[in-house]
Amino acid sequence: TFEIRAHAVVNATGVWTDELDAQADAGHAPQVRPAKGVHIVVPWDKVRINCTVTVPIPGRARRATCTRWGNTVVLGTADEDYQGSPDDVHCTRQEMEFLLEGANTAFEGELTPDDVIGSIGGLRPLVGGKEGATLDMRRDHHITIGRTGMVTVTGGKLTTSRHMGELVIDKVMTVLGRSARSRTARLPLLGGAGYDAEAVAASGGLAAHLGERYGTEARFVGDLVQQDPTLAEPVVPGLPYTRAEVVYAARAEMARSVDDVLSRRTRARLFARDASAGAAQAVGELLGAELGFSQAQIERSVADYLSSVRHERSILLEGAAA
Ligand SMILES: Cc1cc2nc3c(=O)[nH]c(=O)nc-3n(C[C@H](O)[C@H](O)[C@H](O)COP(=O)(O)OP(=O)(O)OC[C@H]3O[C@@H](n4cnc5c(N)ncnc54)[C@H](O)[C@@H]3O)c2cc1C
Structure with missing residues (x-):
């Protein structure tokens, strides 16, 4: 272990936030309700779609989303309470089967487990009460300052993460007693300044692949190839x-x-x-x-x-x- 000194500490550890908050403050009341979601990936030639399609799953309220990604199709997701270890989350056979069933029914396909070339399971750190289905819970973010001064951020979505970051920095400034505000809203993402998506896609080959992955930072990866x-x-x-x-x-x-x-x-x-x-x-x-x-x-x-x-x-x- 290392001892690190800091004027402010931010706890942004998703479904692990309660664990860390409890280490800082034994009286911490848990606030996260983990909701499990899964995705599986099948080859595109088995489900020839060119856009994102949501399909009903026989016998379930939840619909599945099918999205083309290159020469594959990603099928997901689920939204269920999760009680197991947050360190060991995977798509189960049962979850895979209901996604395959949904796709097979909608596209009259014959997908089998052997067609599943990859899978992933994850936990959404939802915040709220235990009643009702996780699917119906709001995806709002929550930012709190604990008794020890640690700023904890949880809930929210990937699509709102920059805004959450902005609010967290402002909260940290309050903890530090400073008046400066976050500049995030005016800064491009790394690799985003001057990025021309159409020109990169049109360049094709390795340049397009690296450009789409790294934005303008792709030149540093390109330099490695040159050397x-x-x-x-x-x-x-x-x-x-x-x-x-x-x-x-x-x-x-x-x-x-x-x-x-x-x-x-x-x-x-x-x-x-x-x-x-x-x-x-x-x-x-x-x-x-x-x-x-x-x-x-x-x-x-x-x-x-x-x-x-x-x-x-x-x-x-x-x-x-x-
Ligand atoms: C199946 C699924 C589908 C989703 N779909 C969407 C969507 O369509 N749109 C959308 O906007 N959002 C979506 N989300 C939500 C989005 O992915 C989550 O909001 C996001 O992953 C949560 O981000 P986070 O940074 O809070 O937590 P995480 O991504 O879980 O990151 C927490 C990090 O903290 C680390 N950590 C844990 N403990 C410690 C510690 N003690 N010290 C240091 N680090 C630690 C972990 O290793 C992890 O890397 C989806 C989530 C799932 C699971």
Whole structure:
């Protein structure tokens, strides 16, 4: 553990906020009601849609949303109370089956579990009472200042996250006794200043792929390829991610494990779960070279990823308990 001194601390840890608030203040009353959602991914040639479609699921009030994403289709989601560990959330076999059933009924398809090339489960940190369905709960954000002065933000949505950030900074200024206000609303996102989406898409090939992922920051990834052309090679067969993106993830995006790279800095695990496992060793070696890992550290990071993919598969395909 490290001891870090700070004038202000912000707790923005999603469904873990209550756990952290309770560490700071034993009298903290829990406020988060975790609501689980899942998505699965199938090849586009099995569900040939070109836009987002919502479809009814037989016997359920909830509808499923089907969205084309490149040469895949993403099917989701669910919205259910969740009582398990927030550290181990996956799409279950039952959840996968109702999404497949919805898509098969709507599109007269024949999707089977073998068509599911990736899946993901997540928890929404909803704030509110325990009564009623999570689906009907408001997605409002909540910002509080605890007795120790820690600013906690929870609830909200990805689409409102910048506004939440703005309000949090203003709250921190209050804690610090300063009058300055957040400048977020006037700042472009990293890679967003001067970004021309149409020109980037029209450029095609690697330039378009990197531009769409990194905005104007893509030139730094491009520089890596210029210095070492082997970094232009794909890292996961069938997906557009390059080896340069692994190096960039280590240097500029704080990636510290194979899982960081394949699950979060890229979406390789979601779009090609099994192929991503096949790429784990190569990713481990690239990361290891960047971060000065020992051979044992590389092997541990690769083994952790492979074991986590096996665990995900067993819950999804064999119906094992999480
Ligand atoms: C299935 C699903 C569908 C969704 N759909 C939409 C949508 O269509 N539109 C939309 O706007 N929003 C959507 N959301 C909501 C959006 O994704 C959430 O609002 C968002 O993920 C919550 O963000 P967060 O940053 O509060 O929490 P999280 O994204 O959970 O991030 C919390 C972070 O804190 C870290 N952490 C935990 N404990 C600690 C600690 N002690 N110290 C340091 N770090 C810690 C965790 O590792 C994690 O990285 C959806 C969510 C789900 C699950």
